[in-house]
Structure formats: structure tokens, C-alpha cells
Amino acid sequence: xxxxxxAQLIARKLSGEASPEEIKELDALLQEQPGDAYFLxxxxxxxxxxxxxxxxxxxDPEAHFHYILNTAANDAAEKKTVHKYKLPAWLAIAAxxxxxxxxxxxxxxxxxxxxxxxLASRVETVAKPGAKSRLLLPDGSIVWLNSxxxxxxxxxxxxxxxxxxxxxxxxxxxxKVAERPFIVRTRDLDIRVLGTAFNVKxxxxxxxxxxxxxxxxxxxxxxxxxxxxxxLLHPHEKVVVSKAVEHNPTKETAxxxxxxxxxxxxxxxxxxxxxxxxxxxxxxxxxxxxxxGEIAGEMERWFNVKISIHDPAVAKFRFHARFExxxxxxxxxxxxxxxxxxxxxxxxxxxxxx
Numbered sequence: 001x002x003x004x005x006x007a008q009l010i011a012r013k014l015s016g017e018a019s020p021e022e023i024k025e026l027d028a029l030l031q032e033q034p035g036d037a038y039f040l041x042x043x044x045x046x047x048x049x050x051x052x053x054x055x056x057x058x059x060d061p062e063a064h065f066h067y068i069l070n071t072a073a074n075d076a077a078e079k080k081t082v083h084k085y086k087l088p089a090w091l092a093i094a095a096x097x098x099x100x101x102x103x104x105x106x107x108x109x110x111x112x113x114x115x116x117x118x119l120a121s122r123v124e125t126v127a128k129p130g131a132k133s134r135l136l137l138p139d140g141s142i143v144w145l146n147s148x149x150x151x152x153x154x155x156x157x158x159x160x161x162x163x164x165x166x167x168x169x170x171x172x173x174x175x176k177v178a179e180r181p182f183i184v185r186t187r188d189l190d191i192r193v194l195g196t197a198f199n200v201k202x203x204x205x206x207x208x209x210x211x212x213x214x215x216x217x218x219x220x221x222x223x224x225x226x227x228x229x230x231x232l233l234h235p236h237e238k239v240v241v242s243k244a245v246e247h248n249p250t251k252e253t254a255x256x257x258x259x260x261x262x263x264x265x266x267x268x269x270x271x272x273x274x275x276x277x278x279x280x281x282x283x284x285x286x287x288x289x290x291x292x293g294e295i296a297g298e299m300e301r302w303f304n305v306k307i308s309i310h311d312p313a314v315a316k317f318r319f320h321a322r323f324e325x326x327x328x329x330x331x332x333x334x335x336x337x338x339x340x341x342x343x344x345x346x347x348x349x350x351x352x353x354x
Contacts, residue, residue: 005029019140020175124152127168130304132280137164140175141182144281148203148301169201171281174216188241192219192230199278205297212238212266212277222261236266238277285323285331292317292339292352303328304348311354314341 009026127133127145135143138157145151149168157163162182174182176195184191186202188209196216202209211220213233220239221230231239240262266275279286285302287295293315296307305328309315317339323331328350332343343352 019136021140121155122152123155124150126150128304129301137162137175139177139180139182142173144171146170146201146280146301147304166200166202168203169199169280171197171199171278173197188223189239190221190223192221193217198233199281201277203297203301206294207242209241210238210277212275214275214278220261231261231263233263236275238264238266240264279322283324285326287319287321289318289320291315292319292341295319296352299328299331305345305350306348307350307352309352311341311352314339314352314354317341 006026006029009022009029125133125135125145127147127149129148132147133145135145135151137143137153138155139162141162143151143164146169149166149170151164151166151168151170153162153164157180160180162177162180163185164183165185167187170184172182172184172193174193174195174197178194182193182195184193184200186200186209187204188202189200189211191198191200191211193216196218197214198216198218199212199214200210201212211218211233213235215235218233219230220233222241233239242260242262266277276286276288285298287298290298292309296309296315299305300307319335319338321331321334321338323334326334329345332350332352335341336343341352341354343350
């Protein structure tokens, strides 16, 4: 079990897919087994040395691997010690590493042979209405995906950048990797970070896009902004892009070019659970002055229902309320206390009247 685990961790580190937690685990295991630390250095040399640079070895990666390992063993035999670990001869290495070589070679070859394919392939995760999803990205970043949202990203991030596409709402806790910035691309905004926690809301059916920073520092730029400077967002600030709505005889469409960016200051020293924009992560449904039309859209995603408001005056009612674990009927009944309206529920359809 130990050999399989350390071989898997070594392969993930060499392929660039190890999370910070996995790297710490690997370091701890290698401190206990210094011989395996040497083995990692051997594999690292294999990983970074092109096959064509080794004279007399064909393009068979397994032959190349054993050539590198054998060369390192002969060098170690001449030097007697490598990193204070005695390696008198190839047979000693073979005896010590036979099981580990077999397991690690399988992992390394799997990652090596699939690396180009992984870079080109993408993963998509969808949180359906009425459900939420938590996922771990290849770099160790954590994402909470709200109802009715989707995110896509490469199966393996590149060496220079970590980039994801978001439609809907997600909370990101990004692993800090200084040399590889993390970028979230939405319909209206690009958010660029190194290591931080923030919330992004960009549903296609809504008239605005929001990015709320909880900790760290992010750079926000608007799509189609050209040479205009990006906005630097500080903790407990929110940037909002509101799109103008164009009217035509058949439908209403949002015009991105007519949108404006505005920075809103949130309450200072507010705990994550108290911030309205991230309350959903903690399974809290919060209304903070939105009108009933906006609230209906949020409730539709939250409860997986269809809500129809049959009176324009009712659609303009505004509510301040917090809910946790209530049903759609319980939420509507509570809202009735502050504004006069009636509702009927038929399976997953909700009709609201004056």
C-alpha cells in the first residue's frame, strides 16, 4: 500500500497535477524513506530528459527509463553515496526499488503517454437546479458551484496559466501558485488571481454580473474593454456589471457594450457566513432588498421550481429575509407577512397573484 501511494504521488508531482496537500504528503513520506527520495530524483531526470538526447537508445520510453536508472546507479556506485544514502551497486538499487519501480513506472507511463491528450481535453461540471456541487480542480483549488451553474476547465492546467469558464455562480478558494495565475472567464468579466477566495455570479438570464472578493486580491477586466485599465478589487468589495436591455419586437437582449462596471463596498470585518453574496455556500437563502422578480429567479434555481408572477405590481415588491432549510411554501408564507400576495403550488409550478 505504501509503495503504491508514494509512486502515485511521485507521478502526480512529475506531471504537475499534485495538489499542495499531496506534495506535503509526499515530502513527509520521503523524509521517512530517504532512498525513495533518491528514486524521485532519478524519475525527475527521466521526465525532463528527451529520449532523442540519449545516444543508442530508441524512442521506446521504457528502455529510456531503465537506461536513466542504470546510469544513475553506476554513478552512485562510483561515488559510494548519493545524498547520504549508500548505493554500492545496481543490484542494491534493484533490491531496494523493484516493487517501487514496477508501480511507479506504470503511473509515470500513464501520465506521460496521456499528458498531451489531457492538455487538450476539458472537464465540465454542472450543478442542476435544486442542487449544488463541490469540486477539486487539478491544481488543488476548491470550487463550490451553485444551482443552475456550469464550469469547464482543462483536465490538466498548463505550466503558465490556470483558466476556467463559468456560467452561473461559483465560490472559488484558489490554491496559490505564484508562477501560474488563475483566471475565471464569464460572459462579461475576466477575473485574474494568484491565491484568494471570491464569489462570481453570472447567470445568462440575469441582467448583471458580479464578482465579490472575500480575501486576497483580484484584477477584474470587462470583456471588450480594450485598453481601459482593469479594476483591482480588495477584500469585501464587489464589482457589478449591469447591462442595458435593448428592446425589439420579438425579444429583449442584453447589450454588453452598453454595460458599466461599478465597485460596491461591503461591510467591513464581516464573516464569510454573514456576507450576502456567499451565504448560499453555507446553505442560506438570503434576500437583501431585491425585487420579487429577481427573487423568483433565485428561488427557481434553489428549489427547482417554475415561478410565475401574474401581477406587475407584485413583481416589484422588495424583501429582506434569511432562510435555512425551509421549503418553497415556507419561504413564500414568510414573505407574505411583509407584503400582500397569494400563491398556489402545483407540483413544481408556483403561481403568484396580488
